[in-house]
Amino acid sequence: MNLKTKVKDNSKLSKIPEFQSSARKILKAINKSQSFLILTHMNPDGDAIGSSLALYHYLTQKSKSANFILLSPIPTNLQFLNGIDKIKILQNPSEYILSDNFDVIFILDLNDITRLKDLQKNLELHPATKIVIDHHQEPKNFADYYLVDTTASSTGEILYKLLSQDKEIVWTPEIAECLYVAIMTDTGNFRFERTDGEVHRIVADLIDYGVDPVKLYNEVYNKIPFRAAKLMGIGYSRLESYYDGKLVLMPIYHKDFVETNSEEEDTEGFVESLLSIDGVVMSILMMEIVERNEIRVSIRSKGDFSARNLALQFGGGGHINAAGCRFHNSDFQEIKQKIIEKAKAILTNGSNS
Ligand SMILES: [Mn+2]
Incomplete structure (x- = not known):
């Protein structure tokens, strides 16, 4: 194992060279837009819900109109998350999508919209700017902007790096908690590969922003029915x-x-x-x-x-x-x-x- 003796100033940025310019473009798109839709994959896990909800809180903080819809139910061990009641679970999301003039549609923890089944067609037709934030392999070509790092532990990690580029962000405990749950669950509570120093530096920041790691572990893992x-x-x-x-x-x-x-x-x-x-x-x-x-x-x-x-x-x-x-x-x-x-x-x- 290579032990780095010095932590570089940009340690919290991705190793991918185009990451920063993509991040800047996405933040610009956020700033000039008003109405947002957030989508993630079916059978959502802690990373899907945690990162999407963190983004929802961030957009709301910036006085944007944010909508987060799910196509399947929320796992019971994630229902404690702040803002979880703001998620709309829709049986017929295709109509909903076309009924609204979203400026931007975010697709998180997912890189292939065929996995959104019925939604795919109307999503392709929708004139909104589409932005993918994800860490899965081989993203499909359907969006306007991609913030993808296949070496990242989680979508939560990538989103943390994106939001960190916004100098005006207020790191509320809600945002920090959602990102922490995203990273904790996708790393199997910091056990899986890709749980590197960078991941620990990020979660250290999140703890400083008000996350209680003991409480979150109990909520997520000690809840088996x-x-x-x-x-x-x-x-x-x-x-x-x-x-x-x-x-x-x-x-x-x-x-x-x-x-x-x-x-x-x-x-x-x-x-x-x-x-x-x-x-x-x-x-x-x-x-x-x-x-x-x-x-x-x-x-x-x-x-x-x-x-x-x-x-x-x-x-x-x-x-x-x-x-x-x-x-x-x-x-x-x-x-x-x-x-x-x-x-x-x-x-x-x-x-x-
Ligand atoms: Mn993930």
Whole structure:
């Protein structure tokens, strides 16, 4: 590991050369506009909601009209966030989008609007300036401005760097708290790769701005519903192990959701927890979601073993260490066998880091 002996003045800026000029252009676009819409991905996580809500608070502080809409529900452990009641959850967002004269549409923690399903068409038609702030690989070409750093820990980290360029910002505890939750959740509470010195310097600033890290940890992580704990127990009792314990797979069937009275959202954190098993470098959660006739697969991994490569082979995507894919009208056991087979090459050719 390279230990830097000196912290440079620009340590809080991105390593990407065009970052500062993009940031300046985006701040300019914000200053000259009045009406904003903020969008993020389906099944929003802490980074999606935390960064979007931080941006919402920032825009409101600048006396702008800000709107933040979601296409799916807010996880219960994020509902404590200040301003969460300002989020509109819409069944029919396409009409909403065209009904308003937004000057700017922000798309956060997402780089591919086909993932917004029905919204895609009207989003493309909308004359607003579109700005993407994100850290995922291979952004699609649909927006006017991009603030993308695929080496960043989270969208929250990138947004912090953007907002830091505004010399007039007032760092309220609300903004700081939302950004802290974004960074904390996307780094798995500062455990995942990309949790570097820069990340810690940023969260140190956020703590100085009024964040209470103990309170936020409790709110986000110590909130597993009892039904989810029961469901996790069923999943653990079925755990399967492959390739000398390098891969573990947790199947969860429809009947398990029924038995424990739990839902898809209750599986939050399951697949990550499997990585704490000794020797495991890749974990897979396979869920049967009968409402959508779907098998949802979440994959996590360590080091160079690529969860993303595995997901890509089945039409999915994600980051190297966190990815997923979905199957429709498929047989659970057949899909499982295929995934396990395809994982073999990754687990045997992957690095041993
Ligand atoms: Mn993210």
